[in-house]
Amino acid sequence: MLMAGLAIDGIFLSTMGFLSSIEDSTCFFVASIVVRLFEAVGFSICLTCYNTMVGAQFPDHLQIMVPLVETVFGFGIMMGPAVGGVLYDIGGYRLPFFVFGACSLLFACLAMAVLPNETNVPSSLVNKKERAILKNNFTDIQENIDKQPLPDQLKIKSLLCEWRIMYDVIAVVVCCFVIGFNGATLALRTKELGLFYASESSLVFFTYGIIYAISSLANGILSYRVEDCRLLVLLGVVIFCMGLALLGPLPILPIKPGESNELNIISLDLISFSSLWLLILSQALMGIGNGAIYNLSFVHTLKYVM
Numbered sequence: 001m002l003m004a005g006l007a008i009d010g011i012f013l014s015t016m017g018f019l020s021s022i023e024d025s026t027c028f029f030v031a032s033i034v035v036r037l038f039e040a041v042g043f044s045i046c047l048t049c050y051n052t053m054v055g056a057q058f059p060d061h062l063q064i065m066v067p068l069v070e071t072v073f074g075f076g077i078m079m080g081p082a083v084g085g086v087l088y089d090i091g092g093y094r095l096p097f098f099v100f101g102a103c104s105l106l107f108a109c110l111a112m113a114v115l116p117n118e119t120n121v122p123s124s125l126v127n128k129k130e131r132a133i134l135k136n137n138f139t140d141i142q143e144n145i146d147k148q149p150l151p152d153q154l155k156i157k158s159l160l161c162e163w164r165i166m167y168d169v170i171a172v173v174v175c176c177f178v179i180g181f182n183g184a185t186l187a188l189r190t191k192e193l194g195l196f197y198a199s200e201s202s203l204v205f206f207t208y209g210i211i212y213a214i215s216s217l218a219n220g221i222l223s224y225r226v227e228d229c230r231l232l233v234l235l236g237v238v239i240f241c242m243g244l245a246l247l248g249p250l251p252i253l254p255i256k257p258g259e260s261n262e263l264n265i266i267s268l269d270l271i272s273f274s275s276l277w278l279l280i281l282s283q284a285l286m287g288i289g290n291g292a293i294y295n296l297s298f299v300h301t302l303k304y305v306m
Contacts, residue, residue: 005045006108014101067220078209215291240289
């Protein structure tokens with residue numbers, strides 16, 4: 001499944017680069033939606049496989065392993081826009097999609113070569129005949145397990161009826177919804193600030209990525225010292241909402257976006273920031289909050305189920 005997800009993601013990511021040859025704007029929009037839909041399917045498969053593998057291989061170290069995976073993911077978010085912006089300035093629209101699509105296909109090949117097949121028995125331990133017997137026994141056991149009904153506590157319906165699980169699910173869904181909106185509109189916001197080069201605007205994305213990576217690992221370590229990691233999730237929600245409030249900023253806040261890059265305190269009631277620095281601060285706060293919300297909600301769900 002992991003290799004299939006990487007292959008689907010890489011193929012349709014590369015396909016996105018060819019859409020620039022479509023001249024009609026409506027056709028381009030529809031084709032982009034379709035390609036992105038299939039690409040999202042591949043990405044979802046990969047993400048599910050990553051989390052499943054971590055939960056299966058490290059059940060006693062979920063507090064650190066899940067945030068560690070998300071830390072690597074955060075560094076990818078940090079480097080992706082920056083590298084993509086540079087590639088766009090060098091080769092135009094198509095080059096970033098071709099490069100990242102090729103990398104995804106390469107990782108699919110590496111996963112096929114490196115990751116072990118759990119149904120295989122090492123040949124160094126037994127001879128060919130014994131290996132065939134063990135493999136057949138393993139297959140029979142696996143089929144018997146698949147035929148057995150799941151206990152009530154592991155059924156999807158019963159899990160979704162559990163309020164603790166739904167709390168985590170709602171927290172992650174809302175957080176991902178806001179982050180998706182932020183990522184889709186952030187490029188437009190940077191253009192309003194005069195950052196017309198893709199390599200320049202990507203630095204704003206850099207802020208969220210690096211802060212999210214650091215926050216993910218830090219919250220994973222802190223969760224060892226807290227009895228209920230949902231307390232850290234609530235703290236993350238507060239910080240995340242502060243970042244959203246500064247993103248506008250909200251009209252009720254005594255903050256006025258300025259035009260310069262200097263930070264000037266005019267009075268106790270009115271503070272003037274440059275719009276760029278205010279945008280960077282909001283991205284940093286959202287990265288801190290999301291690092292706690294996403295990772296620890298997922299960790300809490302896994303610990304509760306297992």
